[in-house]
Amino acid sequence: MTGKTHITGGIAASLAFAQVSHYEPAILLIGGVAGALIPDICHGSSKIGRSLPILSKLISTLFGHRTFTHSLLFLLLMTVLFQAVLPNEALAAGILVGMISHIVLDMATKRGVKLLFPLRVTVRLPLTTSTGSFVEHLVFAALSVLSVYFGYGLFNL
Numbered sequence: 001m002t003g004k005t006h007i008t009g010g011i012a013a014s015l016a017f018a019q020v021s022h023y024e025p026a027i028l029l030i031g032g033v034a035g036a037l038i039p040d041i042c043h044g045s046s047k048i049g050r051s052l053p054i055l056s057k058l059i060s061t062l063f064g065h066r067t068f069t070h071s072l073l074f075l076l077l078m079t080v081l082f083q084a085v086l087p088n089e090a091l092a093a094g095i096l097v098g099m100i101s102h103i104v105l106d107m108a109t110k111r112g113v114k115l116l117f118p119l120r121v122t123v124r125l126p127l128t129t130s131t132g133s134f135v136e137h138l139v140f141a142a143l144s145v146l147s148v149y150f151g152y153g154l155f156n157l
């Protein structure tokens with residue numbers, strides 16, 4: 001999936017989560033967008049990879065693409081890390097929701113993700129698409145509509 005789809009996925013997921021949580025929606029939203037970008041630190045050409053080239057190179061060399069940073073293990077480690085260093089619970093929750101949305105969207109691609117890293121099992125959804133395809137544009141459109149729908153109620157647009 002492209003960065004644009006991931007950002008929209010993070011927006012839709014964090015606003016959906018805001019409906020059922022007591023956290024401040026605006027903070028969840030900021031976290032959701034950030035979290036949606038974090039897993040692609042393993043891609044040097046991604047938005048976050050270009051901002052942090054050295055860290056990105058290190059992670060892709062150590063783990064490869066769509067492995068460690070797209071796994072349940074990574075989500076767990078980030079949860080522990082946030083509890084230790086991030087005083088804002090809403091922001092931490094938003095980032096986690098954004099990262100989960102990213103991983104789920106990548107599971108909808110043919111390449112899938114190594115969700116169970118360090119196990120080398122590729123996990124993908126029964127229906128998949130390829131990055132930049134027509135179906136991805138449809139997914140992007142659907143996520144945009146969902147974002148507006150959830151945002152409408154939360155922010156009284």
Ligand SMILES: [Zn+2]
Pocket residue numbers: 039040066070102106
């Ligand atoms: Zn990814």
